[in-house]
Amino acid sequence: MDNTKCPICHNEADSSRGRGRGTSRYSCRTCGQYTITASAREDTIHQWWNRQDTVSLAKLSAFVKAWTLRHPEGISLRTEHEKPKALPNPVFTLEEALNAFPRTMSDRIDRALLNLECMASKLDSWIELQYKTDYPVVYAEDEKEASFLINIIGKQDLIEWTLDPMKVHLGTTDIGVRLTARGWQRIDELQRSCLHVQVAEGVA
Ligand SMILES: [Zn+2]
Numbered sequence: 349m350d351n352t353k354c355p356i357c358h359n360e361a362d363s364s365r366g367r368g369r370g371t372s373r374y375s376c377r378t379c380g381q382y383t384i385t386a387s388a389r390e391d392t393i394h395q396w397w398n399r400q401d402t403v404s405l406a407k408l409s410a411f412v413k414a415w416t417l418r419h420p421e422g423i424s425l426r427t428e429h430e431k432p433k434a435l436p437n438p439v440f441t442l443e444e445a446l447n448a449f450p451r452t453m454s455d456r457i458d459r460a461l462l463n464l465e466c467m468a469s470k471l472d473s474w475i476e477l478q479y480k481t482d483y484p485v486v487y488a489e490d491e492k493e494a495s496f497l498i499n500i501i502g503k504q505d506l507i508e509w510t511l512d513p514m515k516v517h518l519g520t521t522d523i524g525v526r527l528t529a530r531g532w533q534r535i536d537e538l539q540r541s542c543l544h545v546q547v548a549e550g551v552a
Pocket residue numbers: 354355356357358359361376377378379380409
């Protein structure tokens with residue numbers, strides 16, 4: 349494992365050679381675990397950075413993160429033109445990952461709740477979030493938007509948040525959040541619909 353920069357979010361990450369020619373595997377606190385082909389990394393994602401396409405970058409981070417929260421082994425990413433054969437499963441194209449991003453604000457909130465549920469070890473546990481590194485958890489583009497979304501979800505009484513170090517070990521963490529009774533109720537409703545299955549399978 350080498351210490352390097354995640355090609356998607358540019359935060360610090362560990363990397364190693366992936367299975368398959370020219371592929372690399374990354375372990376990133378922000379995005380999660382993924383294997384990526386050289387072409388997806390050096391052509392497409394590099395171009396997104398060059399033209400400051402932060403929306404596509406954030407959508408991709410959110411996709412990998414949501415998957416990793418449910419399946420710690422992560423995913424493989426490729427371009428449309430490449431064959432998925434040599435890559436570890438499951439394999440998605442960058443386009444599929446972008447298309448899976450929630451389209452409306454209420455969809456984003458629902459899926460953020462489902463992500464927080466994966467991170468909650470118990471019904472009443474506080475989840476430590478750093479806006480700077482954990483913004484994909486709430487489907488935000490950056491730390492500023494993450495703080496805005498957490499605020500909105502809090503105002504809907506779906507989560508509560510704290511900065512009190514007596515409640516949650518904050519350290520360098522920005523905020524502690526936990527699901528409220530209303531938040532858990534909403535998660536129940538979503539689990540009865542098929543949204544959580546779609547998220548787990550990478551189609552939503
Ligand atoms: Zn990353």
